[in-house]
Amino acid sequence: MVRLTRAQQQARTRAAVLASAREEFIEYGYGAAKVDRIAERAELTRGAVYSNFPGKRALYLAVLVDMVEQANIPLAVEEPGSVGEALSAFARVWLDRLPLVGDAAAGGRLQLRSLAGVIDDDAGRAVLAQTARLEALLLALTLESCASEVTPPRRVRLAELALTILSGSSLVAELAPGFGDPFDRARACGHLASLDLADAWAPPYLPYIAPAAQVQEKWTPPADADDLLSADVVDLASDGVVVVLGGGRLGAAEEAVRTARPGEQVTIVVVTEDPANTGPLIRLRVSDLVACLRQVSPSPLPGHLRFVLDDDARVAAALGLADVGDHTEAAVRVNGGAVVARAERRGAAYAVAATTTARSEGAAT
Structure with missing residues (x-):
């Protein structure tokens, strides 16, 4: 008899719960679905279900995420003409x-x-x-x-x-x-x-954002952060801008994207105070959108843009951000393996992205 490790048993239990939950939601819908019935379908206890998912919402979102990530989608082979x-x-x-x-x-x-x-x-x-x-x-x-x-x-x-x-x-x-x-x-x-929508990016608050602080700090990020846009591992130690945003501040991602120099690596790191519910919600929406985009274009998004879900806040901790939540906004510029500029609160993404490498290097010396 093959004895499963604890991690293998947990993975098997989670898979069984997800499969049973999907059947339950297909049959009853979200509102009428019952966790007790899901446990019965999976031949598990109610406690075993709750040990993997804190509630029905988290379970529903996990089922949708699994559907999107396991889908066998056809990828585009050529760029659209217009x-x-x-x-x-x-x-x-x-x-x-x-x-x-x-x-x-x-x-x-x-x-x-x-x-x-x-x-x-x-x-x-x-x-x-x-x-x-x-x-x-x-x-x-x-x-x-x-x-x-x-x-x-x-x-x-x-x-x-x-x-x-x-x-x-x-x-x-x-x-x-x-x-x-x-x-x-x-x-x-x-x-x-x-349509001519006169779509210009010129937020009126940008001139009032304080400049990023020039610093020289050791930077030892996690080495196994996954990019949700490409499914590759992100090298957070490489030069570029790292922006940490709470789930309620995701709109600030554009400030970094538009302000950073052309081709500069921009990594959006998302943290949340409710990783069991908010994390899967963001993962679902972004993964689903990217899956659609990849059926339109073989390279739909800029190669220098990265998106990391920091569910366990390890990236945030490496940056010294101890108290993170849905309204967090912080950013750093990485150069030569060190943090050379940082900012926190609203406008942090813009402040750091607008800081040039030359100025940062000068401050570091």
């Missing part, structure tokens, strides 16, 4: 998840990655709103990479508009399946690219 083509292709991929008229309502909601009735508290909605801003930024960067201009204009407002239409399509499909033609919506999204 912003409109990219947006239309993205919409088609997104709308492909809409349930058919004859599909069961509960299973259709799971297929839609529906969060209706799941995120029902003010803190969760605030994080979801910030995550939506991050999704718009990632989609916008993909669209900007398809533009013909040498310096393409910002496309965040365009991305927000397209995501609003697609999210509305998902809600309609959940409440009234079969209404409307998804191909019409995909074409409509493609035509949005012709």
Whole structure:
């Protein structure tokens, strides 16, 4: 008889719980699903379920994350020819998840990655709103990479508009399946690219942000941080900007992305005070969006952009951030294996990204 290690047994138990939970949510939906029935399906105790997931919401989000990460998706083999083509292709991929008229309502909601009735508290909605801003930024960067201009204009407002239409399509499909033609919506999204939205990035508060502090600090980051955008391990010790954001401050990621020098590595590290619920929520939304983008373009996002979920706050701890939560915002510039500039609180991402390496090197000497 082969004796399993504790880690192997925990992994087996978690897999059994996820499989049973998926069956439960498909049959009953989120609202009517019961943890007791999930435990019975998995032939486990209720305590065994709760030892892996603190509640039904965490379990539901984990099921959705597992669905996205285990999906066998076809990847794009060539770049779209224009912003409109990219947006239309993205919409088609997104709308492909809409349930058919004859599909069961509960299973259709799971297929839609529906969060209706799941995120029902003010803190969760605030994080979801910030995550939506991050999704718009990632989609916008993909669209900007398809533009013909040498310096393409910002496309965040365009991305927000397209995501609003697609999210509305998902809600309609959940409440009234079969209404409307998804191909019409995909074409409509493609035509949005012709709109002049006067989308300039010039936040009025930037001139009032204090400069980053010039420092010279040892930097020993974790060596096994995973990039959610590429599934590769991130080298946090390499030169660039590292921004630590709470789940309620994800919109500040654009400040680092837009301010950093072209091609400079920018790593967004996300921390949260509720890693069992907020962490999976952010992982779900970002992983799902990136999976869609990879079906539109073989290289949809800038290679120098990294996104790390710091669920155990090890990266934050390495930066000396002991008390982190959903409103955390801190940033450092790494140069030559050391931290040479840092800032905290609102505007930290901009302050550090705007600090040049030359100034930092001068301060270090």
